[in-house]
Amino acid sequence: xxxxxxxxxxxxxxxxxxxxxxxxxxxxxxxxxxxxxxxxxxxxxxxxxxxxxxxxxxxxxxxxxxxxxxxxxxxxxxxxxxxxxxxxxxxxxxxxxxxxxxxxxxxxxxxxxxxxxxxxxxxxxxxxxxxxxxxxxxxxxxxxxxxxxxxxxxxxxxxxxxxxxxxxxxxxxxxxxxxxxxxxxxxxxxxxxxxxxxxxxxxxxxxxxxxxxxxxxxxxxxxxxxxxxxxxxxxxxxxxxxxxxxxxxxxxxxxxxxxxxxxxx
Amino acid sequence: xxxxxxxxxxxxxxxxxxxxxxxxxxxxxxxxxxxxxxxxxxxxxxxxxxxxxxxxxxxxxxxxxxxxxxxxxxxxxxxxxxxxxxxxxxxxxxxxxxxxxxxxxxxxxxxxxxxxxxxxxxxxxxxxxxxxxxxxxxxxxxxxxxxxxxxxxxxxxxxxxxxxxxxxxxxxxxxxxxxxxxxxxxxxxxxxxxxxxxxxxxxxxxxxxxxxxxxx
Numbered sequence: 001x002x003x004x005x006x007x008x009x010x011x012x013x014x015x016x017x018x019x020x021x022x023x024x025x026x027x028x029x030x031x032x033x034x035x036x037x038x039x040x041x042x043x044x045x046x047x048x049x050x051x052x053x054x055x056x057x058x059x060x061x062x063x064x065x066x067x068x069x070x071x072x073x074x075x076x077x078x079x080x081x082x083x084x085x086x087x088x089x090x091x092x093x094x095x096x097x098x099x100x101x102x103x104x105x106x107x108x109x110x111x112x113x114x115x116x117x118x119x120x121x122x123x124x125x126x127x128x129x130x131x132x133x134x135x136x137x138x139x140x141x142x143x144x145x146x147x148x149x150x151x152x153x154x155x156x157x158x159x160x161x162x163x164x165x166x167x168x169x170x171x172x173x174x175x176x177x178x179x180x181x182x183x184x185x186x187x188x189x190x191x192x193x194x195x196x197x198x199x200x201x202x203x204x205x206x207x208x209x210x211x212x213x214x215x216x217x218x219x220x221x222x223x224x225x226x227x228x229x230x231x232x233x234x235x236x237x238x239x240x241x242x243x244x245x246x247x248x249x250x251x252x253x254x255x256x257x258x259x260x261x262x263x264x265x
Numbered sequence: 266x267x268x269x270x271x272x273x274x275x276x277x278x279x280x281x282x283x284x285x286x287x288x289x290x291x292x293x294x295x296x297x298x299x300x301x302x303x304x305x306x307x308x309x310x311x312x313x314x315x316x317x318x319x320x321x322x323x324x325x326x327x328x329x330x331x332x333x334x335x336x337x338x339x340x341x342x343x344x345x346x347x348x349x350x351x352x353x354x355x356x357x358x359x360x361x362x363x364x365x366x367x368x369x370x371x372x373x374x375x376x377x378x379x380x381x382x383x384x385x386x387x388x389x390x391x392x393x394x395x396x397x398x399x400x401x402x403x404x405x406x407x408x409x410x411x412x413x414x415x416x417x418x419x420x421x422x423x424x425x426x427x428x429x430x431x432x433x434x435x436x437x438x439x440x441x442x443x444x445x446x447x448x449x450x451x452x453x454x455x456x457x458x459x460x461x462x463x464x465x466x467x468x469x470x471x472x473x474x475x476x477x478x479x480x481x
Contacts (some may be wrong), residue, residue, distance in 0.1 A: 078390065083388070096379040099402065110387035110388065162387060
């Protein structure tokens with residue numbers, strides 16, 4: 001972790017009509033920092049990280065990402081936005097692999113179309129990424145043939161092929177069968193070790209404690225608490241963070257907590 | 266009957282040629298114009314959306330024969346004289362464009378939002394997202410209803426004999442007037458239309474299956 005702030009969110013607010021998703025959210029992410037965002041369902045965690053690459057517009061506040069400036073209720077210029085997105089990778093809860101393309105073509109499409117790199121060069125890099133994930137044998141298959149865990153690891157390769165400086169993970173393991181969660185988390189853990197800057201929305205508390213430098217607890221439409229991962233998860237300071245963690249860490253007391261909990265703590 | 270059929274076969278073949286040409290041209294117009302209508306309705310620009318919506322709702326509610334007569338007779342009265350063939354292509358193309366437009370629009374909207382999000386998140390522009398991600402996936406939603414409409418289009422080309430285009434129906438009608446055997450001649454025309462449809466739909470279905478199998 002260094003002192004350069006690469007994502008600087010200030011006073012962010014998002015609402016759909018009358019419904020406030022979140023309000024007054026501020027968060028600074030440093031280079032090589034891993035930030036895990038946790039909190040109850042529907043509190044706007046996914047919406048928040050989707051604001052970082054402007055997949056969701058927001059209503060007020062500012063986000064500075066790698067020097068690009070996004071402002072509430074102002075449409076960013078399209079070339080600027082494309083440049084920003086080409087430097088910020090995203091992995092989705094539902095994988096969103098392109099079903100009409102092979103695994104390899106999924107991975108090389110971005111670099112070819114966006115960065116205009118030669119196919120041979122991109123293919124070589126894609127095969128290296130697949131090898132790193134132990135998926136070389138899957139290169140010529142279509143996504144539908146792969147398990148959920150394999151699909152999500154391909155999705156990570158697809159994002160990494162763009163050589164991003166920041167990675168956004170939107171609940172990357174929520175759609176996976178329990179036995180497949182580990183392989184995806186392992187891939188993310190390896191990225192963290194390599195010094196990738198990451199913003200990660202997750203329900204895996206153990207994983208957050210283990211891999212994240214910083215944990216952000218969102219509750220009641222804003223950031224309830226943020227701090228070093230271990231400190232926030234083991235001795236939360238605010239009542240809202242305590243209430244959420246109590247529910248999550250003691251499944252059985254609440255059906256919501258039980259459903260969300262995986263792996264146990 | 267067979268002897269009569271043999272005698273009129275050359276005319277029939279000529280008619281078949283005209284029907285095929287008319288179908289191909291009308292389909293081309295309908296596909297291109299229909300695609301533009303779909304894009305216009307999806308563009309979000311108020312004027313375009315309104316124009317395309319009004320055109321679609323009005324045109325598809327009018328019988329093809331009425332449209333054909335409007336294009337051929339009424340436009341001629343207004344000083345725009347179209348040949349029978351041109352009027353036919355304009356009418357069939359313009360009418361089927363509304364149907365294809367709706368098929369395209371529905372299929373494009375039917376592609377999961379996550380697909381374009383994933384592509385946009387990689388930094389692609391909207392055009393590339395449409396070309397590389399959305400349209401290839403919409404294609405297989407489009408194919409079955411588009412095949413259906415094509416078979417309707419083939420059959421509707423038979424209306425153009427009313428404006429003097431010498432298509433298959435025209436030849437069948439002429440032959441039945443000359444031979445006083447309307448039953449036999451129209452039956453032959455019916456068989457030819459049916460064979461068209463059969464060959465075409467078999468071909469398209471096989472193609473669709475092939476690609477679907479390849480994608481696992």
